Amino acid sequence: MVGLEDVAKLAQVSAATASRALSRPELVAETTRERVQEAARTLGYRPNVLARSLRQRGSRTLGLVVTDILNPFHATLAKAVQDVAEAQDYTVLMFNTDEESAKERRAFEILRGHLPRGLIVVPTPATHTNLDLLPGLPVIELDRASGRPGAHTVLVDNEVGAYRAVSYLAGLGHRYIGMIVGRQDISTAVERHEGYRRALQDAGLPYRPELVRPGNHREGDGRAAAHALLALAPGERPTALFVGNNEMTVGAVLAARDLGLRLPGDLSLVGFDDSRWAQTILPALTVVAQPAYELGALACRTLLSLLDGRVVPTSTRLNTTFIERDSAAPSASHAQKVGSA
Amino acid sequence: MVGLEDVAKLAQVSAATASRALSRPELVAETTRERVQEAARTLGYRPNVLARSLRQRGSRTLGLVVTDILNPFHATLAKAVQDVAEAQDYTVLMFNTDEESAKERRAFEILRGHLPRGLIVVPTPATHTNLDLLPGLPVIELDRASGRPGAHTVLVDNEVGAYRAVSYLAGLGHRYIGMIVGRQDISTAVERHEGYRRALQDAGLPYRPELVRPGNHREGDGRAAAHALLALAPGERPTALFVGNNEMTVGAVLAARDLGLRLPGDLSLVGFDDSRWAQTILPALTVVAQPAYELGALACRTLLSLLDGRVVPTSTRLNTTFIERDSAAPSASHAQKVGSA
DNA sequence: TTGAAAGCGCTAACAC
């Protein structure tokens, strides 16, 4: 292990000067500086981050806590955060919580011991409480908002995205539009639900509670919820479905297949969040796309700005994009009307 | 920041005793131990890992370096490694290299500063050289083998998996079986290529170099390679394709679509590595499935055993599973023969 | 502009 002492010796200066030459070059005479840097290079010196962090009472480390790294949306967030952090010489400590409060607590505890400078978290309902473990730490909430007063958040405009999707379905003539919605203690799910509600209202359609089914964000939940909705009596069964996240959308498509329903002929479908799956499945899915990479990158940039003492907006919303593909079509009755006009 | 000193004071012992009571309880009298643990609990004490690691010259940290975290196969490996490491109280520092040597070097350099106890890496051709940065560090190579003598590897039986797939296609009567293969400086690609070769031989089919196209593991490469293969003159164009990894398989399916070829009627396809995409696309893809989670978990368990000084096998191969779904069918001529028999 | 010295929080020797 080559240490600062070795570099100092080779460059014939004290350890203190060697340290300065490498970390704060402006404090050192040019010739000395070059001698030290040269020595460091030839020895292949790498600072011991542990010692440095211990001394400085804080490491150049950021925490990242996501709820499901196997979800491509989250994987993309993680990659973006890593890319930005790395460019600024920060190391990211990443943890996965599977939406479990206990795992999140553990992640926070471990993180604490590493003296991170900041944290980016996709919050769960338990996050508010668990953050007690990291008092005073700058935190950015990503994708969802926990509701903590004053929290910094980087989100997507869920309400508008959902509104756009449901308005589109209504415009296609659908009068029974179902929604598969996430847990109502998670902000994204609430907001998408709101958008759904408002779109129905603006389209002059009644809100029918029996057409709204909750699910726990996973594929299986989406499948079960879709089955429940499609089991309704003819006349009141939805002819179109708006699904609140990417995983549940997969489930909804599979449910349609289970029942032999063809998209978009027998059922129109619009999902929230784009993915390669949505792009390549047949028919290609009409979706509300989220700028996942940009979202993660922005969260990280915001955190780094915050750490630099710059003023940053407390809350940022990125726009979603509505992408019209082939999984939604005019309702049967609508097509008839238009055809006979 | 509550430190060990605070705990010691509250428990009325020295810092050393407090340290022992928490880290090596068997060295401390029971009553003292309880007093200290109680004090730690009430103060919410968490050890400063930095100080501990500095003192012990090594942190309870593992490095994990993968080449593409957005690839679900790699995401699964990563989750498995994390799960196992966490259960043993290790923290994982994860890096993504995008198959770029420069990024890998950087990852190794940063890692070095954190004094990890071991490293799990999905190697690239550059890894062999780059590992000079981490002399003496226990390393497990995951999924691929770099060829370093004596290296510990946890792999899948690529040759056998590929052999099985190609034999299956040959058994279906295909005589022109193309392969889209990965970079030949990566072990998995070489081995899968070998399996392809041997299967052809055992089926009495000639190896035709023009039916083998290399690709750089990405979707776009697979698509381009498939286009090239399918552009061959009738008579010598492949009627079946074996694709060497999951991303390129997506590309091959899209190429078939571009050309209006139907699977499996106009073209039979077998991919390497299963995925939700392969399961839910229509027709569902016949694939050689890899135990991704188990692979990652085993790599981590092996590393931890190694660190505990236990004897571990230098190389482990996990079996692949051939999953017959709907993307491969008897060749036209074969069907004819069988039909007329 | 540089060096000497102290100390970050913890654990391992060594004494008792």
Place this chain on the structure above:
DNA sequence: GTGTTAGCGCTTTCAA
């Protein structure tokens, strides 16, 4: 079984 002491590798006073 417990306390005292020293030191991990670095940065940062403070003094020169």
